[in-house]
Amino acid sequence: MTSTDTLASPARTGDAPLAIDLRGLHKSFGPVRAVAGLDLAVRPGEVVAFLGPNGAGKTTTIDMLLGLAEPDSGHVRVLGMDPSDAIAAGRVSAVMQTGGLLKDLTVAETVRLSASFFGAPAAAVTDAMARAGIAEIAERRVGTCSGGQQQRLRFALALLPDPDLIVLDEPTTGMDVEGRREFWTALRADAARGRTIVFATHYLEEADAYADRVVMVSHGSVVADGSAAQVKALTAGRVVSATVAGGVDAALQAALHAVPGVVDVEVRRDRLVVRTTDSDALARHLLTATAATDLEITARGLEDAFLALTGDAVTPTSTPAPTTTTTPGSTR
Numbered sequence: 001m002t003s004t005d006t007l008a009s010p011a012r013t014g015d016a017p018l019a020i021d022l023r024g025l026h027k028s029f030g031p032v033r034a035v036a037g038l039d040l041a042v043r044p045g046e047v048v049a050f051l052g053p054n055g056a057g058k059t060t061t062i063d064m065l066l067g068l069a070e071p072d073s074g075h076v077r078v079l080g081m082d083p084s085d086a087i088a089a090g091r092v093s094a095v096m097q098t099g100g101l102l103k104d105l106t107v108a109e110t111v112r113l114s115a116s117f118f119g120a121p122a123a124a125v126t127d128a129m130a131r132a133g134i135a136e137i138a139e140r141r142v143g144t145c146s147g148g149q150q151q152r153l154r155f156a157l158a159l160l161p162d163p164d165l166i167v168l169d170e171p172t173t174g175m176d177v178e179g180r181r182e183f184w185t186a187l188r189a190d191a192a193r194g195r196t197i198v199f200a201t202h203y204l205e206e207a208d209a210y211a212d213r214v215v216m217v218s219h220g221s222v223v224a225d226g227s228a229a230q231v232k233a234l235t236a237g238r239v240v241s242a243t244v245a246g247g248v249d250a251a252l253q254a255a256l257h258a259v260p261g262v263v264d265v266e267v268r269r270d271r272l273v274v275r276t277t278d279s280d281a282l283a284r285h286l287l288t289a290t291a292a293t294d295l296e297i298t299a300r301g302l303e304d305a306f307l308a309l310t311g312d313a314v315t316p317t318s319t320p321a322p323t324t325t326t327t328p329g330s331t332r
């Protein structure tokens with residue numbers, strides 16, 4: 001691991017070191033630049049959502065902060081330590097998406113077995129199970145537990161060493177709504193006790209509901225960092241699309257930019273796509289002053305925020321239409 005201790009350091013907040021201090025991180029897999037100059041400072045007690053589309057570099061970053069992968073270059077400190085030292089000291093726990101559970105053990109046996117590795121007392125077992133909300137299913141075999149219950153069991157295991165930092169990589173992927181709700185209820189109750197929590201997710205709703213800070217990642221670097229409200233504001237407003245007979249020329253684009261509330265104007269194939277905070281004014285203009293037909297007005301979503309910030313669609317599996325964008329000013 002490359003760690004540059006001579007870097008001028010925001011590494012401490014008061015007397016406590018930062019929970020996570022990543023600076024200038026780079027990691028490539030052959031030609032793929034998974035993480036490209038990522039900086040992130042997380043203070044103790046923060047609950048941070050790491051939000052990004054598939055392939056943004058979230059898991060690779062988490063692997064580096066857990067000491068599971070070596071950065072090509074950059075600085076990684078966790079609680080002021082090398083990640084592997086922080087984990088060996090029981091100060092960091094991780095909850096990953098899958099794996100690690102023995103299906104034939106009961107929930108309680110699993111927690112007790114794991115506690116025996118740490119030499120944790122019986123009280124820690126009871127406490128972790130209660131805090132993860134699995135006390136009622138203690139005698140159930142792991143193989144018969146739902147995905148949500150298994151994730152809460154993983155969460156209980158992560159709580160056993162009473163870590164300062166818990167890192168979760170897309171912990172609710174594949175869970176149903178009820179499972180997700182129960183999982184986050186348990187996590188949130190624990191976060192209220194002051195533990196630092198960082199979780200990766202694709203879901204803006206999860207980031208909004210459970211994090212005090214949202215870090216949006218794309219192409220291996222941070223493209224937005226703020227409160228959930230600030231990131232939600234990126235998705236505020238409406239998208240108005242329309243077909244314009246004869247195409248969209250520069251004069252029409254300029255005229256649309258002059259309509260109050262218009263944020264940006266795109267042309268996707270034969271459709272005009274305009275982001276605006278005043279869809280009524282724009283619709284009125286399109287219908288009365290242009291040849292636009294077939295108007296559609298939709299709420300802006302996360303995908304649209306990602307498009308505005310990065311020019312990417314949320315999933316690389318979707319095939320974005322050829323797009324030209326004219327944006328007055330930068331969205332960064």
Ligand SMILES: Nc1ncnc2c1ncn2[C@@H]1O[C@H](COP(=O)(O)OP(=O)(O)OP(=O)(O)O)[C@@H](O)[C@H]1O
Nearest residue numbers: 029032033034052053054055056057058059060061
């Ligand atoms: N071991 C690897 N070998 C080759 N390429 C990899 C490897 N791990 C990750 N990548 C690539 O690095 C990029 C970042 O992947 P990463 O898993 O970090 O993204 P992510 O944001 O966690 O995505 P997802 O939400 O889909 O899990 C992707 O293009 C991915 O295909």
